[in-house]
Ligand code: ADP
C-alpha cells in the first residue's frame with residue numbers, strides 16, 4: 001500500500017534499510033567521488049554525497065528557471081563584449097580586490113591586441129533559491145551565475161535513477177514519475193563539440209584544465225566520455241581550453257600560473273570561458289545588472305526578455321563609495337539578518353552573514369575596502385526535512401534548504417550559432433549552514449521532485 005513521505009521519514013527501521021540500498025545504488029549508477037584521503041587515486045572511490053529523497057520543487061518555478069536560461073546565456077555574452085560596462089562596473093572593485101584586479105589586468109592586456117580567436121564558448125550555470133515571502137507566495141530568485149568551472153553537470157545525470165530506485169524501495173513508487181531525466185553532461189559536450197567543429201582542425205584536442213586535487217574527477221569524466229562518443233583523436237593542438245580550475249586565488253599557485261592564464265588567453269584556442277566572460281560572472285557585475293535600466297541597455301528591443309530575467313533578480317546593493325553605498329551600509333547594519341554580504345569569490349564558503357556583517361561593515365564602512373563586496377537580500381526558502389548521505393557521516397534527519405542550478409551553453413562565432421538550456425542540478429544543505437557548495441563539503445546532490 002502506498003505510504004506518505006512524512007511517515008517514511010519517521011520510520012527508523014525502514015530508513016536504516018534504505019540507507020544501505022541508497023548508497024549501493026549510488027555506486028551502481030556512478031554517482032562517484034574520490035575520497036578525501038586519496039583524491040588522486042583511481043583505486044578508491046565512494047559515493048558523492050546526496051540526499052536520501054528528492055526535494056519537492058513547484059513545476060511552474062522549475063520551468064521558469066529553464067525558460068530564462070537561453071536569455072541568461074545571451075546576457076552573459078553581451079556583457080562580456082561590452083568593455084565600457086565591464087570597466088566602469090569593476091573600477092571600484094579592482095582597486096581593492098587583488099584577485100579580480102589580476103583577472104582584469106589580463107583582460108586589459110589582451111584588449112588592444114589582435115585576437116587570434118573569435119569563437120567563444122560559454123558553459124554556465126545559473127543558480128536559484130525559492131524565496132518564501134511573508135504573504136505566502138514562493139518565487140524563483142537567482143543566487144548567482146557561474147561562468148567558469150560550473151560543476152556537477154556530470155553527476156547530475158546519474159542521480160535521477162538513484163532517487164527513483166529509492167522511492168520504489170520506500171514504497172513511494174508514484175513519485176518516480178516526478179523525477180525527471182537529466183543529462184547536462186551531454187549538453188556540455190554538445191557545446192564543446194560545436195566549438196571544436198568551428199575551430200576546424202581535425203587533430204586538435206579539448207584540454208580540460210583541472211585542479212591538483214581531483215576528488216570530483218568523475219564529474220569531468222562524464223563530459224569527457226560524452227565527447228569521446230563523438231570523436232576519437234590523438235594530437236596535441238588545443239582547440240578548446242575548458243577551465244575546471246582557475247576560479248579561486250589559490251588556484252594560481254605562483255606567477256607562472258598567471259603567465260599561463262595570459263598565454264592561454266592570447267592563444268588560438270577557444271577559451272571556455274574567455275577572460276571577459278569570466279569577469280562577466282563576478283558578483284559585482286551581477287549587482288550592476290540589477291540596477292534600474294541596465295538590462296534594457298543589453299536588450300534594447302526586447303522588453304519581454306528583460307522582464308523574464310528581472311523577475312529572477314533578488315535585491316542587490318552597491319557598496320561603492322558615495323551616498324548610495326552609505327545607504328547600503330546603514331541598511332545592512334540595521335537588519336543584518338535580512339542580507340548576505342558577498343566578496344568577489346567563487347567555490348562556496350566566502351559569504352558573510354548575520355552579526356559578522358556588522359563586524360565587517362563597522363570596520364570598513366568608511367574605507368574603500370568595502371567596495372570589494374556587494375550586499376544581497378537573503379533568500380528565505382521553506383526548509384524541507386530530509387536525510388543527507390555522506391561517506392563516513394552518521395545519518396540524521398535534517399531541516400534542509402535547496403538550490404536549483406540550470407546549465408546553459410552557447411557558442412558565438414560572429415553571431416550566436418548555438419544557445420541551449422542543458423538541464424539542471426539540485427543541491428541541498430542542512431539549514432544550519434548558511435553557505436557552501438558540494439565541493440566545499442556542505443551541500444549534497446539532490447533532484448527536484450516536481451509538484
Ligand atoms: P559561490 O560563487 O561561492 O558559490 P554564492 O553566491 O553561490 O557564491 O553563495 C554561496 C552559497 O551561499 C549559496 O550556495 C547559498 O547557499 C548561499 N547564498 C548565497 N547568496 C544567498 C542569498 N542571497 N540568500 C540566501 N543564501 C545565499
Ligand code: MG
Nearest residue numbers: 144146346347
Ligand atoms: Mg559561484
Ligand code: MG
Nearest residue numbers: 127144348437
Ligand atoms: Mg554558488
